[in-house]
Amino acid sequence: MPSGRPSAALIxxxxxxxxxxxxxxxxTAASAAGAxxxxxxxxxxxxxxxxxxxxxxxxxxxxxxxxxxxxxASAWAVERTDLPGRRxxxxxxxxxxxxxxxxxxxxxxxLNPSLADxxxxxxxxxxxxxxxxxxxxxxxxxxxxxxxxxxxxxLGNSAWSVFLRVILPQLRxxxxxxxxxxxxxxxxxxGAFALLRFRTFTTAIYxxxxxxxxxxxxxxxxxxxxxxxTLCLAAEYFVRGRARYGRLARGTRRAAIRHFIGAxxxxxxxxxxAWALLTIGVPLGMIVYxxxxxxxxxxxxxAASLPxxxxxxxxxxxxxxxxxxxxxxxxxxxxxxxxxHQGWLVNLLERAxxxxxxxxxxxxxxxxxxxxxxxxxxxxxxxxxxxxAYSIVFLPLALVSVRSAMMQAxxxxxxxxxxxxxxxxxxxxxxxxxxxxxxxxxxxxxxxxSITTExxxxxxxxxxxxxTLATQxxxxxxxxxxxxxxxxxxxxxxISMAASWLLAHRFGAASIYxxxxxx
Amino acid sequence: xxxxxxxxxxxxxxxxTFGTASFAQAQSQTLTLYSAQHEQVVDMLTAEFxxxxxxxxxxxxxxxxxxxxxxxxxxxxxxxxxxxxxxxxELNLLDEKSLLxxxxxxxxAEIPAKxxxxxxxxxxxxxxxxxxxxxxxxxxxxxxxxxxxDLAKPQWAGKLGIAPSDSDFLPLVSAVIxxxxxxxxLAWLQGLKANSKIYQDDESVVAAVARGDVAVGIVNNxxxxxxxxxxxxxxxxxxLYHFPHGDIGGxxxxxxxxxxxxSHNQAEAQKFLAxxxxxxxxxxxGQSEVDFEYPLRPGIPPNKLLKPFKDLQPPAIAAAALGxxxxxxxxxxxxxxx
Numbered sequence: 001m002p003s004g005r006p007s008a009a010l011i012x013x014x015x016x017x018x019x020x021x022x023x024x025x026x027x028t029a030a031s032a033a034g035a036x037x038x039x040x041x042x043x044x045x046x047x048x049x050x051x052x053x054x055x056x057x058x059x060x061x062x063x064x065x066x067x068x069x070x071x072x073a074s075a076w077a078v079e080r081t082d083l084p085g086r087r088x089x090x091x092x093x094x095x096x097x098x099x100x101x102x103x104x105x106x107x108x109x110x111l112n113p114s115l116a117d118x119x120x121x122x123x124x125x126x127x128x129x130x131x132x133x134x135x136x137x138x139x140x141x142x143x144x145x146x147x148x149x150x151x152x153x154x155l156g157n158s159a160w161s162v163f164l165r166v167i168l169p170q171l172r173x174x175x176x177x178x179x180x181x182x183x184x185x186x187x188x189x190x191g192a193f194a195l196l197r198f199r200t201f202t203t204a205i206y207x208x209x210x211x212x213x214x215x216x217x218x219x220x221x222x223x224x225x226x227x228x229x230t231l232c233l234a235a236e237y238f239v240r241g242r243a244r245y246g247r248l249a250r251g252t253r254r255a256a257i258r259h260f261i262g263a264x265x266x267x268x269x270x271x272x273x274a275w276a277l278l279t280i281g282v283p284l285g286m287i288v289y290x291x292x293x294x295x296x297x298x299x300x301x302x303a304a305s306l307p308x309x310x311x312x313x314x315x316x317x318x319x320x321x322x323x324x325x326x327x328x329x330x331x332x333x334x335x336x337x338x339x340x341h342q343g344w345l346v347n348l349l350e351r352a353x354x355x356x357x358x359x360x361x362x363x364x365x366x367x368x369x370x371x372x373x374x375x376x377x378x379x380x381x382x383x384x385x386x387x388x389a390y391s392i393v394f395l396p397l398a399l400v401s402v403r404s405a406m407m408q409a410x411x412x413x414x415x416x417x418x419x420x421x422x423x424x425x426x427x428x429x430x431x432x433x434x435x436x437x438x439x440x441x442x443x444x445x446x447x448x449x450s451i452t453t454e455x456x457x458x459x460x461x462x463x464x465x466x467x468t469l470a471t472q473x474x475x476x477x478x479x480x481x482x483x484x485x486x487x488x489x490x491x492x493x494x495i496s497m498a499a500s501w502l503l504a505h506r507f508g509a510a511s512i513y514x515x516x517x518x519x
Numbered sequence: 520x521x522x523x524x525x526x527x528x529x530x531x532x533x534x535x536t537f538g539t540a541s542f543a544q545a546q547s548q549t550l551t552l553y554s555a556q557h558e559q560v561v562d563m564l565t566a567e568f569x570x571x572x573x574x575x576x577x578x579x580x581x582x583x584x585x586x587x588x589x590x591x592x593x594x595x596x597x598x599x600x601x602x603x604x605x606x607x608x609e610l611n612l613l614d615e616k617s618l619l620x621x622x623x624x625x626x627x628a629e630i631p632a633k634x635x636x637x638x639x640x641x642x643x644x645x646x647x648x649x650x651x652x653x654x655x656x657x658x659x660x661x662x663x664x665x666x667x668x669d670l671a672k673p674q675w676a677g678k679l680g681i682a683p684s685d686s687d688f689l690p691l692v693s694a695v696i697x698x699x700x701x702x703x704x705l706a707w708l709q710g711l712k713a714n715s716k717i718y719q720d721d722e723s724v725v726a727a728v729a730r731g732d733v734a735v736g737i738v739n740n741x742x743x744x745x746x747x748x749x750x751x752x753x754x755x756x757x758x759l760y761h762f763p764h765g766d767i768g769g770x771x772x773x774x775x776x777x778x779x780x781x782s783h784n785q786a787e788a789q790k791f792l793a794x795x796x797x798x799x800x801x802x803x804x805g806q807s808e809v810d811f812e813y814p815l816r817p818g819i820p821p822n823k824l825l826k827p828f829k830d831l832q833p834p835a836i837a838a839a840a841l842g843x844x845x846x847x848x849x850x851x852x853x854x855x856x857x
Contacts, residue, residue: 047855114732197719207684207857210582211848302558373592381598464551464579464598475558475580479722 006341011349013333018352020330021392024359024367025226031370032223035216043217044224048204052221056200056228059118060186063125064179070126071133072175074275076163077268079141081261084269092276093134098500099283100453101128102191103489106473107286109195110482121198125186127279132185133178140174141167146257159259173239180236187229188360191455191470195477201225202456205362209460219370222363229358287493290486302467302475304487309469313491316468319383319458320451323390324444327398330391331443335402340411350399357396364389365460386461390451397450398443405439406432442507449499453492469495549575550787553590555583555604555686556774559809567803568794574787583609583686584844590779591616600782601791603644606690607773610641612843620780623789629796630815634773637839641777644795645804645812648740648831649691649770651760652725657734663760667695667768670737671710680733681711683856685720687739687772692847694770694836701846708854717856722746729757739772744811744824761826765834773838774812 078086105124152166190202208218338350372380379385409432417427455470469492476485554561565576587609619640634643696704718724724736725746762768778788801814805821813821813828851857
């Protein structure tokens with residue numbers, strides 16, 4: 001990789017992007033510090049905070065475990081057995097990622113209103129996030145060298161012992177990485193828990209905001225949440241960075257061994273069918289069920305009419321497109337810098353951008369509200385501020401794809417372009433950009449999907465008079481007006497699933513989720 | 520990897536175009552309403568107002584406390600022209616900070632004076648009653664408490680549902696503080712914390728009582744009537760109990776509106792307030808199937824599901840005397856409820 005000095009303009013653009021990401025963190029820290037020591041102690045050392053910590057940590061531990069068990073077991077069955085319908089299941093296992101968790105939550109709560117608290121939260125998070133374990137584990141199982149397993153068998157290990165002593169250790173990076181992603185996503189999830197009335201830090205921050213707009217209390221709670229997220233992110237970085245199992249032999253590797261599970265094939269297939277019903281059938285089925293029920297004006301804050309749904313869909317789409325464009329514009333210089341240059345400054349800027357992963361949307365939104373209401377009034381309540389919030393929250397998502405896209409655009413081709421007399425800008429436009437475009441398209445699509453299903457930042461920052469699909473679903477479901485919410489939920493799920501399908505179709509299933517990897 | 524990228528580039532350019540074209544709002548003849556009333560009620564009223572006057576209304580919706588604090592933080596540059604909320608303490612808060620303009624005397628005169636701000640800076644529009652929602656198959660009416668304070672006693676453990684983070688709960692706590700003092704109010708809240716299942720909002724509490732999760736729930740009458748209308752008489756297994764003899768539990772909350780001093784559309788804002796208490800708007804509120812509050816204009820009957828207003832036995836606390844809810848918030852925190 002050529003490592004000439006990056007131009008000052010590139011560094012400046014990257015600094016701008018990284019500082020923008022750090023801005024909400026600084027604002028939150030400043031307003032938390034503004035509380036002063038004694039107020040901070042009173043606000044943090046109270047029963048509610050203990051309850052929140054207990055709720056949050058217990059839920060993270062349990063969901064990471066359930067997702068690990070179900071994700072690994074299903075990945076093993078799909079990749080390593082002769083389970084009937086395994087190809088179909090490999091596709092079905094990815095679908096939950098395209099259904100926003102608060103839609104899944106809406107489906108379950110409306111199916112059984114007494115489903116709430118811990119059990120409900122565990123169920124919803126598990127069915128929504130298990131693919132985050134399934135996908136990396138399945139990929140690791142696929143790429144494993146069968147020679148090791150065969151050697152272990154030849155040395156007298158039983159199949160079970162081979163799994164525990166040979167396969168599982170090799171799965172560790174993928175498995176732990178997946179579990180930490182589940183933990184991180186659980187920490188930042190808001191809508192699903194609010195509907196289930198399960199109190200976590202995000203819902204408490206929202207309540208604190210509801211009780212007093214912005215101030216020390218939500219900022220202090222936000223800081224705790226950011227610390228928890230940063231711990232997850234650091235652990236994820238550690239797990240991915242250190243634990244690597246390399247294969248030294250070059251040569252072509254055979255496909256992994258498949259076990260013939262005989263009579264278990266059919267019970268296993270039925271179990272998989274039931275699981276697909278739980279993870280996909282219930283969310284989509286409940287939306288369809290509620291679409292067919294008459295809505296009642298009395299309970300529905302937002303009545304569903306065709307123009308209203310179209311209006312909300314349009315808002316979601318244009319915010320998604322605008323947000324994706326802005327995010328990509330921020331990610332592009334960082335991606336170029338990370339792919340083409342090295343050094344401490346490059347690492348610093350790139351990692352600062354990835355830190356955004358540990359700043360939940362609600363914290364970003366709250367920070368931007370309090371910053372603009374006091375200091376930058378022209379941006380306050382503007383659509384542009386919402387786009388900025390999106391681009392901060394989803395910058396890491398875009399950066400992963402943009403960076404690898406830039407890696408694929410080989411510098412040697414750029415140099416050839418230069419040697420043939422093209423200027424720097426012409427090389428970028430005519431060589432680099434066309435080569436990197438597929439990856440950038442994937443990044444844009446990923447950010448677009450994430451924005452159309454985003455709830456918290458939209459809820460806090462949507463300009464007066466702007467309603468999106470997500471905010472309409474939220475308004476209706478929070479008053480239990482399930483039938484009125486259904487058309488909005490259906491359109492949102494349709495947009496998300498269609499865009500995900502396009503993405504997966506072009507770039508492979510793994511492209512619809514982007515585990516953050518700081519290299 | 521295939522390199523056909525035109526659609527994505529095109530999408531990105533489109534995105535950039537729409538993204539930067541942030542919406543410029545037409546300023547002429549447009550009111551900005553900050554609302555903490557139910558959206559369906561506000562939609563109904565603003566649609567009628569726009570039809571009558573041609574003035575468009577942009578609505579920003581939130582919960583009472585956050586919208587009030589938002590206006591506080593926005594200060595003199597607040598985009599809000601009118602604030603319309605479910606509970607009067609939020610109006611008191613803004614009044615204390617001198618952010619409200621006086622309501623036109625002619626408008627104030629339409630509503631009995633005890634339901635308006637003492638200094639005439641906000642206008643009462645609707646009233647709602649605090650009640651105990653109960654499930655008759657879990658508890659007989661004869662076993663219901665004489666006073667709201669009884670619900671903190673140990674025999675109610677596990678039977679009670681509350682929504683302390685709902686903005687309707689704050690005025691009730693303020694009223695208990697006003698009547699019995701802070702120490703007694705805190706002890707009462709700690710008792711509730713020990714006895715209750717906690718729900719996010721009043722909607723969830725009435726739903727929980729109706730399906731039998733808890734035997735009784737503290738809510739505003741509005742929510743029960745709404746659920747009743749939604750489910751129909753055959754499907755709802757809950758009833759309302761009105762705390763008798765002026766008990767604090769029968770508190771009547773005032774939903775009111777005010778014009779912001781910082782508004783650049785004073786005339787239109789006053790016009791909107793005047794509209795809210797016209798016989799037409801008040802009748803619309805009383806007859807509609809989306810609002811279940813008592814219209815405060817004399818002689819306008821409420822929704823037929825509601826107990827007649829004159830038969831209520833509320834405690835003798837004026838809305839203006841409830842204060843601004845700040846102490847209530849602190850006590851709820853101390854009791855571990857929020």
